[in-house]
Amino acid sequence: MFSSERLKGIDVFVCVAQFGSFTAAAEKMNLTASAISKGIARLEKRLGVQLFHRTTRRLSLTDAGVAFLRTCKGVLADLEEAELSLQSENREPRGCVRLDLPGAFGRTRVLPILLQFAKDHPLLTPHISFSDGFIDPLQEGADIVLRIGGANTWPESVGHRLLGREWHIFCASPDYLARHGTPQSEHDLEQHHCIAYGWVDGSIHPWSFAGEQGATHRSQVNPPLVVGNGEGLRMAALAGCGVAQLPRWLVEQQLKDGTLVEVLAQLACDGMEIHLTWSKSREALPKVRVLVDALVVGLRVLGEGLCD
Template sequence: MFSSERLKGIDVFVCVADFGSFTAAAEKMNLTASAVSKSIARLEKRLGARLFQRTTRRLSLTEAGGAFYRTCTGVLADLEEAERCLQAEHIEPRGRVRIDLPGAFGRSQVLPVLLPVLQAHPLLIPHISFSEGLVDPIKEGADIVVRIGGAEAWPPSMGHRVLAREWHTLCASPAYLANHGTPLLEADLDQHRCIAYGWVDGRISPWNVADERGPVRHRQVMPQLVVGNGEGLMMAALAGCGIAQFPSWLIQQPLQQGALVEVLPQLATEGAAISVAWVKRREALPKVRVVLDALMAGLS
């Protein structure tokens, strides 16, 4: 059960941090300097940490105080926005909403879902960033995060939902297949030019292929070309440089247009989960809810 005791002194603490002075904060809040000082002392005692570094000439936040300040300002901002929404005649999504997306997937798949929603709600102020790997939404100030893989790693403070799963499939351009033939068996790949995904440290990603003895087997690739970016990998395949393995979402359009052709479809495998995660305490805010609803409908 949440205790209201946790809220006591937070507004005073934030005001002191903003003005850098007990006296200035007291004037702003129409309190005495003594009352402000006692409120901070009680808060520090309850938290078991010093929030301010005090000298005769200067008042500054400690490291613990700085971390607490960032959390408190976020909570107060959410409360203020929730009150504004409840007081409004119509609950219209408004204000800044921070959305973090994986690079290629975010640009090609998520933005087309989000942009019509953002245009329909002109009071929204979206801040869309692109990054890879798991992030700490609380620390980074993100409201909503979309990720491929890692869905099981979100902390209890985050809500999350798996929207879909990607598939891994082998593809090549019609021109390459016309010049080198179409492989019919997995063993035929040994006679073909292969394009692999690699990292700057020299590691090469194996291909995931279906195996009659189990769901997935890693096939080591002896590539003639290594590219460390999914979009670059697709460009190489489109140019006829060889056979490469792709996530299904990346090559959907080239396959539909005939610019790429799937080969050895019996080797295709299910890949990572595509999920959306959000900060639980913000999910009721209209600005967050409208984006979540759009993502869940558009990416599922």
């Protein structure tokens, strides 16, 4: 259970860290230097760590102090933002919101939604990063995280929304198909160059195929070319290197302009789930709540290449 004791001393700590001395912080907060020093000592005792290196000449943060300052600044900023939002009649989202997105999907599908949202909400300052590994929003300090694939269960501290699944198709360039013919069945792929996804350890991701009555099965391919990135696989297919299995959202434009052609449409199937997660401790903030809603709606509208 949350205790108000946890808030005691945070404002003093942040002020001392910003001004670099007890005396300067005391003047800023209209307190005595002794009161400031005792407040920091009580906070360190409660936390069980040393927050400052103290010498006769200077005061500097320890590693623990640096980490704690980052967290405290976020807490105080959220409290200030919550107060401003309650005072605002229209509750316009404002302040910094931190998002982490998967690389290719984030750049092609999510970023346009965020850029338009930022234009519509000038008081909001999105900080957008791109990474593909799983991260815990709380540990990384992110407000909102979007991932393709993810945990089977999510911690209670994390809000979660399943947006849908990728739709995986097979495609190749017109040039490749003119030279090698168009495969008509899974068996035909044995006679074709298959471009597969792989990892640095040498393992290769199997291909998935739709079967009878909606069942999906996996099969390992023996590719002459392995690429460990979706955009790289698309480039290889565009270069005429062979047949690739890719999420439809990644090749949507190429299918429209004819630089890639879908093959084996009867074997296309759903792929990994797409998850939107956020820190529950911040979900009541307008900047988080409104942006989560905007992403859910925006990705549904731009849902080609995804399946529910």
